[in-house]
Amino acid sequence: MQEAEQTYIAGTVETVVYQNQENGYTVLRLDAGEGRSLTVVGCLPGVAPGEGITVQGSWMHHASYGEQFKAEAVERRTPAGVKAIFDYLASGAVKGIGAATARRMVEEFGEEALTVLEEHPERLTCIRGITRKKALEMGENFRLQLGMRRLLEFLGEHQVPLPLAMPLYRKYGDRALETIRNNPYLLVDGELGVDFSTADELALSLGMEGDDPQRIEAGLLFELAHNLDNGHTFLPRRKLLPATEQLIALEGEREALEDGLEALLERGEVIQETVAGEEAVYLHDLYEAEQYVAFRLSEMARGEMVPPHGLDGLIDRIQAQQGIVYAPQQRQAVELAAASQVMLLTGGPGTGKTTSLRGVLALFDQLGLETALAAPTGRAAKRLGELCGMEGATIHRLLETRYDPHAGRLVFAHGEDDPLKADAVIVDETSMVDITLMHGLLRALRPECRLILVGDPDQLPSVGPGNLFSDLIRSGVIPMVRLTEIFRQAAESAIVRNAHGVNQGELPDLRDREHDFFFLRRKEPGRAAETIVELVRDRLPRNMGIPPEQIQVLSPTRKRVTGTASLNRLLQEAVNPPAPDKPERRFGEYVFRQGDRVMQVRNNYDVMWKDGLTAGMGIFNGDIGRITEIDPRAELITVDFDGRLVEYTPDMLGELEPAYAITVHKAQGSEYRAVILAVSEGAPMLLTRGVLYTAITRARELLILVGDEEIVARMTANDRQQRRYSGLRWRLVQIKES
Secondary structure: OOOOOEEEEEEEEEEEEEEOOOOOEEEEEEEEEOOEEEEEEEEOOOOOOOOEEEEEEEEEEEOOOEEEEEEEEEEEEOOOOHHHHHHHHHOOOOOOOOHHHHHHHHHHHHHHHHHHHHHOHHHHHHOOOOOHHHHHHHHHHHHHHHHHHHHHHHHHHOOOOHHHHHHHHHHHHHHHHHHHHHOHHHHHOOOOOOOHHHHHHHHHHOOOOOOOHHHHHHHHHHHHHHOOOOOOOOEEHHHHHHHHHHHOOOOOOHHHHHHHHHHHHHHOOEEEEEEOOEEEEEEHHHHHHHHHHHHHHHHHHHOOOOOOOOHHHHHHHHHHHHOOOOOHHHHHHHHHHHHOOEEEEEEOOOOOHHHHHHHHHHHHHHOOOOEEEEEOOHHHHHHHHHHHOOOEEEHHHHHOEEEEOOOOEEEEOOOOOOOOOOOEEEEOOHHHOOHHHHHHHHHOOOOOOEEEEEEOOOOOOOOOOOOHHHHHHHHOOOOEEEEOOOOHHHHOOHHHHHHHHHHOOOOOOOOOOOOOEEEEEOOOHHHHHHHHHHHHHHHHHHHHOOOHHHEEEEEOOOOOOOOHHHHHHHHHHHHOOOOOOOOEEEEOOEEEEOOOEEEEOOOEEEEEEEEOOEEEEEEOOOOEEEEEEEEOOOOEEEEEEOOEEEEEOHHHHHHEEEOOEEEOHHHOOOOEEEEEEEEOOOOOOOOOHHHHHHHHOOEEEEEEEEEOHHHHHHHHHOOOOOOOOOOHHHHHHHHHHO
8 A cells, every 4th residue: 555645535424334343443435525435444433424524644545445545633523414414323323323213303303403412312202212211321322422523533633643532432431532631641651652752742732831740740750651661660769850851851940850759759659769779769550569579479488388298209209100300409399399388490491490390280289289380471371381281371361361441551350359269370481570460460379379480580581670580589588499400411402502601601602513503604784684584485494394484583683684674574575475365454664464473562451352262352562473364345454373363453553563583572481493593783782691592592493593703702792781670679688687
């Protein structure tokens, strides 16, 4: 599709071809006068035949349906004239009114029918079959429609994206417009996803002064919320104030900023506490989460469990059943699980974490405990389940995540009032778990429930706030077994050896070409990209029998020639080229094609998925799926996320990206049969030892590094880690010492 210049078109809605009730995406036919009938697409929730609308947008050419007009702003006019009013009411736009009732209303009230419906619905009782209760309900439903219309007009007038209308209405109801007028900064809510600059521009255009306390407070809250994405659970006061001053361009107004922060502290929206010598400022929810996690884990760490009688003999029987003999550290892990309510199990690749876990599971089974397996991502949960011989679930799915439109945030069905039935929970890939997710999990555990946290602290930390697993290990408060012995079979793998070497700052031997670890020198980035495409398309499938769908290309960066954006375009063309039988849909810089591998790039708690006869809510950042169908007429894209089918409307496509190549950060928690890592120039903060180590440990059978050995050496030497402001370790130590 090719976009044309912005223009305006006015007309009357003839028919609504398609409308998504969840997000308002609509395809309609518009009578534009003079015998012209055209197709309009866009976010137009509640629009119905008979309405007059003026749309602003651009012409687009659809491969199957020709010219379409994409609406980016809309002005809706109440239907005028008896026929238009009847068409509108008969369409079902107003709940409770069908064609028969609509006919009787226009026969009784004529062109005044809509005025009566809005202002004097009780007068509808003169029509046979309409009770007073029903009349008032019909009037209320019509006023809701009017509220949505006014909200859409407001958003369009101020260049705020129209797809926000439905989530705003779900959150604030018929007071949505009034609420946003009074505080435009509510648009910056994480679930709405509006940039602070957009909300700020709206607020200033509505007459707000630059030093308005509401603007200052919004800036402070935004800085705290924005830095959650940088991994911080708090910001030092000494950094928060100047950062906000720069954000809202309020130089020389430090006293006003201080006053704004004090107001937020008084209302309890933020909390300030001295943490390890810093005046730490937290958002209220993050403070509560960090405090709760520290208290609950400290409590569990003190709660010793009585080991079963004859534990040694029991472990010996488990070994015999499994046909192995545990190494001393592995046996120690099983013994510690028997005696502790909470424990950490950590170690690098090839050190026997899976064997230890199987032993712990068998022990819990012998003790009659019901155990739940969980991990932060779907792929990690699936792999954990396969390794342990039972079903694994994501932590979100275990807790039954949903989005509460009234609270305006993510909530879990399971908590203190409805805890999990499990007697023990084992969490793998704990380095990926942030403080808020751990808070939710701990609240859902019964007081006597056991918890085993498994992970590798040398991998990259969680995308979300906190440095949870590292803080737990470094605190020394939680009982822990660290597996250090690399077993002979694993030691034969160059992947395992090089991972441990890199972790110790040792440069991998790139001259040795072993069966599972290769380096291909391509100093010129363009040549490196060509080689990566050749490997995926031809060489690995032909020479090693590894099909493209079992190969994952990784890059430290999104940008540059060997970044994921460029590599995805090349790889899509190579392994899933255009064909007459493959529908496709262009969105922004991407072309989505049937058969493409794609990734969800932001949490969406509102979207529904279906898995056979079951259904659920929520697709999360990092989930990878495959496009199974593209419906050109309704412009729907269906993606299969490991059996969960999700339909994407055009306004949701900003949440999808091609995933033939992904960043190393996005690959956390996943394991692939073959990994190809691009090693070329990039930002120093991305060319680190932790990134290289994490990339190497994603490969199960084969790892190929393509690029410049000098970059490999630079990454190995660069052990710099971005500091994360987190108070968890400090709190755990304080509780232990108190």
